[in-house]
Amino acid sequence: MKVMISVPSIKVTPPGPNAKRLISEDEKLLMQSFVRWYPLVIKTGYGAIVEDVDGNLFIDFNSGLAVLNVGHCHPKVVKAIQEQAKKLLHYSLTDFYYEEAVELAKKLVEITPGSFKKRVFYGNSGAEAVEGSIKIARGYFKGQRPYIIAFTGSFHGRTMGAVSLTSSKPVQRKYFSPLLPCVEHVPYPYCYRCPFKLEYPECGCWCIDFIEEWVLKKYISPDEVCAVFFEPIAGEGGYIDPPKECWQKLRKLTEKHGILLVADEVQSGNGRSGKWYAIEHWDVAPDILATAKGIASGLPLGVIVGREEVMTLPKGSHASTFGGNPVACIAAKAVIEVIEEEKLLENATKLGEYIKKRFNELKDELEIIGDVRGKGLMIGVELVRNKDTKEPAVKELSHVINECFKRGILVISAGISALRIAPPLVITKELVDKGLEIIENVLREVCRKK
Ligand code: PLP
Numbered sequence: 506m507k508v509m510i511s512v513p514s515i516k517v518t519p520p521g522p523n524a525k526r527l528i529s530e531d532e533k534l535l536m537q538s539f540v541r542w543y544p545l546v547i548k549t550g551y552g553a554i555v556e557d558v559d560g561n562l563f564i565d566f567n568s569g570l571a572v573l574n575v576g577h578c579h580p581k582v583v584k585a586i587q588e589q590a591k592k593l594l595h596y597s598l599t600d601f602y603y604e605e606a607v608e609l610a611k612k613l614v615e616i617t618p619g620s621f622k623k624r625v626f627y628g629n630s631g632a633e634a635v636e637g638s639i640k641i642a643r644g645y646f647k648g649q650r651p652y653i654i655a656f657t658g659s660f661h662g663r664t665m666g667a668v669s670l671t672s673s674k675p676v677q678r679k680y681f682s683p684l685l686p687c688v689e690h691v692p693y694p695y696c697y698r699c700p701f702k703l704e705y706p707e708c709g710c711w712c713i714d715f716i717e718e719w720v721l722k723k724y725i726s727p728d729e730v731c732a733v734f735f736e737p738i739a740g741e742g743g744y745i746d747p748p749k750e751c752w753q754k755l756r757k758l759t760e761k762h763g764i765l766l767v768a769d770e771v772q773s774g775n776g777r778s779g780k781w782y783a784i785e786h787w788d789v790a791p792d793i794l795a796t797a798k799g800i801a802s803g804l805p806l807g808v809i810v811g812r813e814e815v816m817t818l819p820k821g822s823h824a825s826t827f828g829g830n831p832v833a834c835i836a837a838k839a840v841i842e843v844i845e846e847e848k849l850l851e852n853a854t855k856l857g858e859y860i861k862k863r864f865n866e867l868k869d870e871l872e873i874i875g876d877v878r879g880k881g882l883m884i885g886v887e888l889v890r891n892k893d894t895k896e897p898a899v900k901e902l903s904h905v906i907n908e909c910f911k912r913g914i915l916v917i918s919a920g921i922s923a924l925r926i927a928p929p930l931v932i933t934k935e936l937v938d939k940g941l942e943i944i945e946n947v948l949r950e951v952c953r954k955k
Pocket of ligand 1: 662
């Protein structure tokens with residue numbers, strides 16, 4: 506780990522010459538279906554700091570897209586990976602057994618919500634965890650309940666099954682139909698922009714009653730629905746944390762009809778929200794929980810943890826050659842230990858509250874901040890042109906993100922016009938302060954220019 510004199514530290518305005526060269530090669534060789542927010546070319550990372558190929562240092566408020574919860578290259582995780590790599594790189598769990606997969610499963614059943622008996626399945630990504638959950642849910646009912654309910658505005662991945670549930674931007678689905686049949690979308694509990702134009706708490710979480718009143722009573726018989734998939738905190742859709750009653754009501758609704766509740770915690774899991782899994786904030790235990798991203802510090806691993814009686818797909822019906830790779834399993838076990846040893850859930854909670862307080866203070870001062878929300882270090886700051894009309898400040902947001910990048914802070918957007926604040930859980934208050942100072946200055950400048 507390097508000793509930093511000052512972070513951030515911008516030597517050449519990014520993209521510097523090395524970055525430009527690499528970007529031009531990337532653009533010739535790779536399919537350009539990615540988003541790419543700004544021309545950041547990473548060389549290395551340590552803790553909550555990233556260094557680019559021109560020697561610029563940035564404070565990372567992205568965590569490599571909510572993946573590096575224990576920070577970049579955590580020494581304990583790196584050591585565990587190195588030692589495992591010398592011992593066993595691969596032997597397919599699809600057909601054989603090894604200890605690393607079982608050891609991780611023991612930890613996962615402990616830290617996931619619900620005191621019932623559980624089983625674990627391993628894949629390689631978030632989308633694969635969602636795909637597997639779809640098959641588990643349909644398979645549990647032996648194909649007799651084909652329907653799945655998901656929420657508009659959600660993101661569940663980009664493979665064909667997962668993208669059939671995804672609905673946060675048209676570009677994610679355009680050109681790919683026909684998608685999975687029997688998937689119905691209902692409005693996500695997005696209180697700041699309530700799809701029903703209601704106000705919480707007077708609404709009584711009508712968005713959940715809507716499922717019963719306007720879907721299950723009107724055109725889909727509940728005994729044809731295998732599962733409701735939901736993100737406890739919407740990630741890509743805007744870092745939205747719905748009111749407590751919402752997910753509790755959803756749990757009751759699914760129980761009433763014998764429908765499985767599937768929490769997609771690919772982004773919100775593994776400590777990001779200040780709890781192991783975000784759904785714990787609602788005191789709800791889903792029947793199936795899908796996670797990935799932060800679980801193995803960047804090594805490919807997708808995980809499904811579900812009730813023992815639900816995880817019953819027959820032999821040969823679902824598996825994946827690399828799923829539960831021993832190196833990824835060992836990395837995930839080390840990540841869990843780091844979160845425990847360094848009390849990162851507590852750090853995420855404490856710093857998350859601090860960041861929200863700072864943005865809420867700024868909200869009183871600046872017209873551009875419409876809403877501040879989230880849990881732990883999963884914070885959304887929605888930018889608007891006008892607080893009354895709530896017109897999304899889309900152009901301004903893009904300017905803010907790019908300006909922050911040039912000044913050494915990495916941040917991206919979520920949903921319609923929210924800043925997505927998701928630093929590694931290991932970040933210090935000192936770095937948070939430096940990062941916030943830059944964002945606050947940029948926001949003030951944008952307001953002055955208007
Ligand atoms: N589900 C959620 C909530 C996500 O945020 C993502 C990725 O952003 C996915 C699923 C898909 O994960 P992956 O990109 O690993 O396939």
